[in-house]
Amino acid sequence: MKEIIEQLPERARQNQSENKKFFTKLRKKPPKVLDYLMQELHTEEFKKTDCLECANCCKTTGPLFTNSDIERISKHFRLRPQRFIERYLRLDEDNDYVLQELPCAFLGDDHYCSIYEVRPKACREFPHTDRKKFHQISHLTLKNVAVCPAAFNIVEEMKKRLKLR
Numbered sequence: 001m002k003e004i005i006e007q008l009p010e011r012a013r014q015n016q017s018e019n020k021k022f023f024t025k026l027r028k029k030p031p032k033v034l035d036y037l038m039q040e041l042h043t044e045e046f047k048k049t050d051c052l053e054c055a056n057c058c059k060t061t062g063p064l065f066t067n068s069d070i071e072r073i074s075k076h077f078r079l080r081p082q083r084f085i086e087r088y089l090r091l092d093e094d095n096d097y098v099l100q101e102l103p104c105a106f107l108g109d110d111h112y113c114s115i116y117e118v119r120p121k122a123c124r125e126f127p128h129t130d131r132k133k134f135h136q137i138s139h140l141t142l143k144n145v146a147v148c149p150a151a152f153n154i155v156e157e158m159k160k161r162l163k164l165r
């Protein structure tokens with residue numbers, strides 16, 4: 001897995017132009033089977049890819065924290081939300097709360113998340129490959145394929161399975 005993760009940014013860069021064209025076509029005319037196909041591809045991929053061997057998202061990007069994430073996680077730590085923010089978060093250029101430091105402070109050496117039950121919504125949903133109307137997040141997916149080996153494989157499989165004009 002280490003080698004796969006190391007090679008991922010370069011492989012994503014090589015495929016970037018092809019991926020951009022593919023998603024432009026996908027946005028123009030999303031096929032009716034898209035939601036169904038994404039569920040299938042996502043399930044197939046995550047049978048093969050074990051996030052505990054990877055954790056690259058937790059190490060290199062981290063999630064956005066919504067207000068309800070902050071409330072839930074602060075409660076878990078019995079901290080006031082403001083105290084939690086001061087300890088772990090910062091505002092990014094879009095005025096969203098993100099982690100102060102990477103890798104994520106809640107990631108263990110064994111790649112387990114110490115706040116798994118209350119983790120941010122964005123962590124639960126990453127890499128968003130099973131969401132409905134997947135074509136609507138193509139800008140995000142173009143970035144995620146450089147971080148997430150599963151997202152990379154899913155997009156490659158999409159290109160094989162969907163012959164778009």
Ligand code: SF4
Binds near residue numbers: 105
């Ligand atoms: S909160 Fe948990 S799942 Fe989310 S980035 Fe941190 S370690 Fe990963």
Ligand code: SF4
Binds near residue numbers: 049054055149150151
């Ligand atoms: S979601 Fe993707 S980047 Fe994150 S741990 Fe799983 S395979 Fe790795």
